[in-house]
Amino acid sequence: MNNDIRCLSTEDIEINCSPSFEKKIHSNFWESLHLIWENFVKKLLVDHHELQVWQKVDRHGNIYWQAYDPVTGKSFSSGSETDVCMWIEQLYRY
Template identity: 45%
Template sequence: MKAPIRLHHPGVLNQRIGQVNPTLNRSRKPTSIAAFLKKLWRGLLAMLIVNNDLKVWHERDRRGNLRWHAFDPLTKTSVSLDSEDDMRAWIEQHYYTGITGDRC
């Protein structure tokens, strides 16, 4: 006959784990005010500094196929294409020729 399973309160379990591994007994230090202010400042700077450059990247899908993506923050236009050549053609047509605005 199997012994019954005993459920423990998470604090009891952590205490037992801490007895085996004393490094787990250390409590996490709360984030310091300086770290919080630094994170807040970086967030504010990111909102204030607007980057209007065309963003282009590629990624692979589940099957391993390469897919190219672009996003134009000025016009809020995005495109996904199957090849680098198609992406280059799209950039030439829509980005450099001024169809989406005066960029040059």
């Protein structure tokens, strides 16, 4: 009976990432880069004197709306799109 115990050398060990893992990393990188580019272009093209309205999601997954008027410096946020519309109407009523 031969009980040879041999340790593997680093040359004997092959480390391979699965193709699906590599694709996932590659995909996440390009998605992140695309989002960064989109946000950059949006910031670049925004008219700084125009009313801005956007939708956000808080850390609990609740959706809410924010509005900002750079001319008056006033802002408003609400969970209701209707409330934001009413705020805008009141803002420009006078």
